[in-house]
Amino acid sequence: MHEIERVAILGAGAMGAVLASRFNAAPGFSTCLIARGERRDRLVKTGLTVNEETFFLPVTDPTEAQTPVDLILVGLKHHQLPEAMPGLGNLVGPETTFISVMNGLDSETTIGSLYGMDKVLYCISVGIDALRQEGKVTYTTLGMLQFGEADNTQVSDRVTRVQSALDRAGIPHETPTDMLRVLWWKFMINVGVNQASAMMRAPYGLFHTSPDARAVMFGLMREVLALAACEGIHLEEQDLAAWDAFLQTLSPQGKTSMLQDIDAGRKTEVEIFAGKAVELGRTYGVPTPMNEMALHIIRTLEDATG
Secondary structure, rough: OOOOOOOEOOOOOOHHHHHHHHHHHOOOOOOEEOOHHHHHHHHHHHHHOOOOEEEEOOOHHHHHHHOOOOOEEEEOHHHHHHHHOOHHHHOOOOOOOOEEEOOOOOOHHHHHHHHHHHHHEEEEOOOOOOEEOOOOEEEOOOEEEEOOOEOOOOOOOHEEEEEEEHHHHOOOOEOOOOHHHHHHHHHHHHHHHHHHHHHHHHHHHHHHHHHHHHHHHHHHHHHHHHHHHHHOOOOOHHHHHHHHHHOOOOOOOOOOHHHHHHHOOOOHHHHOHHHHHHHHHHHHOOOOOOHHHHHHHHHHHHHHHO
């Protein structure tokens, strides 16, 4: 495999815009955005603004693309994925790699069902504090990407190639041995703090200090522990403690992505958090009463603010 040079970003929200800015600023990359129709026209006209710096990238309609790219970074919301993924074939060649920085457990398999799981690496983003308001993105902490094959006991050429590209773009990263466990760990955190913060309309600070808020967050997360065991994923109480230690380092004023969506009147990702937990609970016969309640509450909030 040759070195990654051609990079395409699908989904220019907070995370996608930050990644686009890093690749755009680094030498040796040809970076573009993927968009169609009105979305494409808007990105061509306005560009992206990250930390008060506006920059313009080529915006490619995938149906008109002539050359495959080396790396496609997918940063969509879950409800956008089914419509956006088909039709990317002109951008996909034998050496193309997909990385999804989307939340949830299913985006990789959705992408892989269309373009082959051999082209897809698992990934989560941790620690970034990007905020999108009125079309502008700001962040102070870049965090890191944790990515790789499902099992990285031996690191593949595809993973090594992406590691090199991220190094050149100045994007911190790690490759854990067991990426499926890491994917479930992030799912557990999102089910907990994302949903609890949205229901309470509260920033991280409340979960630093309020025993009641923390009880809701950890109750949601413990239901995921039980589901993970059914899937053969090893998560345990000490993972809750590790998350709590990290939570205490987050800005008290910081907001989860789901709270940002509620505040902005946007559709949330409750279907891939509580919705997925409830679905798995029914499959395995595991009670998920807290996630069932969260599903109803957050859907109600969506209706009230949308």
